[in-house]
Amino acid sequence: MENNNRQSIWEKVEPLLLSGKQKDYLLHSRIVERAMKEIISGEGGQSDILIPAAILHDVGWSEVSPDLQLAEDEANKHRALVEHIEKAPPIIRKILSELGYDKDIIQKIIDLVIAHKFTDPKEKDKQMLIDADTLSDTYKESFYSDVKSYNSTSRKNWEFCSKNTFYTKTAREIFEKQLNERLKEIEEAESKINYSNRL
Numbered sequence: 001m002e003n004n005n006r007q008s009i010w011e012k013v014e015p016l017l018l019s020g021k022q023k024d025y026l027l028h029s030r031i032v033e034r035a036m037k038e039i040i041s042g043e044g045g046q047s048d049i050l051i052p053a054a055i056l057h058d059v060g061w062s063e064v065s066p067d068l069q070l071a072e073d074e075a076n077k078h079r080a081l082v083e084h085i086e087k088a089p090p091i092i093r094k095i096l097s098e099l100g101y102d103k104d105i106i107q108k109i110i111d112l113v114i115a116h117k118f119t120d121p122k123e124k125d126k127q128m129l130i131d132a133d134t135l136s137d138t139y140k141e142s143f144y145s146d147v148k149s150y151n152s153t154s155r156k157n158w159e160f161c162s163k164n165t166f167y168t169k170t171a172r173e174i175f176e177k178q179l180n181e182r183l184k185e186i187e188e189a190e191s192k193i194n195y196s197n198r199l
């Protein structure tokens with residue numbers, strides 16, 4: 001996919017992602033784009049559909065009310081997740097039409113985005129977006145950003161991430177590698193703490 005196309009999507013989507021409350025959706029979406037590129041290089045696929053879908057997949061959060069985004073009870077958490085999917089299509093249609101995207105391509109991108117939550121798709125491209133979304137959480141920047149956003153610890157976040165499952169072989173392989181790197185960092189940090197406690 002051409003760089004200036006990607007760049008113009010980013011320019012439109014960045015301000016919208018900044019209104020996300022629960023976590024840093026701008027960082028998250030950038031890392032999902034990176035994960036998607038890496039998955040495409042192993043699995044193949046149409047990058048002119050898959051990359052925009054990765055960049056835009058969480059844009060629906062921009063129209064979920066701040067209170068609902070930060071809800072702590074299960075029913076409202078679920079409602080928020082449903083809304084971030086439901087609100088996405090018109091936003092994506094507007095952004096991509098303004099950029100002169102073809103109607104059919106826009107629809108394909110929307111179909112991928114709305115399948116990234118609550119589905120277990122058979123189509124490879126839909127599986128790849130779900131994999132990129134899940135995989136992104138184990139990359140260094142996202143991992144430690146989530147530790148802060150969710151008031152968690154590196155160890156707890158690692159255990160949470162380690163339960164993730166994937167559709168594609170490429171995503172699974174990158175995941176194992178990233179997870180090992182995070183574990184090394186965590187063990188190193190813990191051994192430093194133990195050492196200084198002994199002094």
Ligand SMILES: [Fe+2]
Pocket residue numbers: 057058084116117
């Ligand atoms: Fe999402």
Ligand SMILES: [Fe+2]
Pocket residue numbers: 028032057058133
């Ligand atoms: Fe996401």
